[in-house]
Amino acid sequence: MKKIGAIVAGVLVAVAAFVLYELGVITPDPRSDGGGSASGPMSAPSGEPSAEQALNKLDELRVEEESQASGYDRSAFPHWTSNVQDGCNTREAVLVRSGEGVEVGEDCDITSGTWHSAYDGETFTDPGDLDIDHMVPLKEGWRSGAHEWTTDKREQFANDMESDQLWAVSASSNRSKSDGDPSDWLPPLESMHCEYAVSWIEVKHVWDLSVDPDEEAALREVLASC
Structure with a gap:
């Protein structure tokens, strides 16, 4: 009987709590994980790695001086691959996914749209004013291990739309980089520094590329303020 009484009491408490919640008398802790306990600061949304996750991935990267392998040429990283998505090549596909109100004509001819350059906060309506930036530049990739890859693998790296590798940004910021x-x-936009560092590490981690000591130190400094 005692057990039954405890169950009934628990049910009554739960019902009372629900009624008070519906009346707005009590509100849930926004940090709650749904189980009644606070879980601390909310983590980044799924698909957006946090600074802590980025640090863990940075710890897994090889730290070594950059390779001095000769022979680098952009042609060693074939781009932009044609027909990667709905008849668009890689550049066009990145512009389509990155813009707002993008309209596309025949042969993936982009006729209109609006694009916001994350690196400097500028806004554009002419796709010709944008560059597609490789988060980890092709030459940086070469120095970090890609010189040992096959041309096919370098092509995949140069056209990688699955990781954070490709960004539609202002031509001026891309060329400054x-x-x-x-x-x-x-990036000139300081509010972008955390996301930039997280994305840089993500790409290097996905492609198993090394970081040099100065690069590692700079990434840790940025993430420490995130």
């Missing part, structure tokens, strides 16, 4: 790593260049 050139082939620099985060110890040489960070």
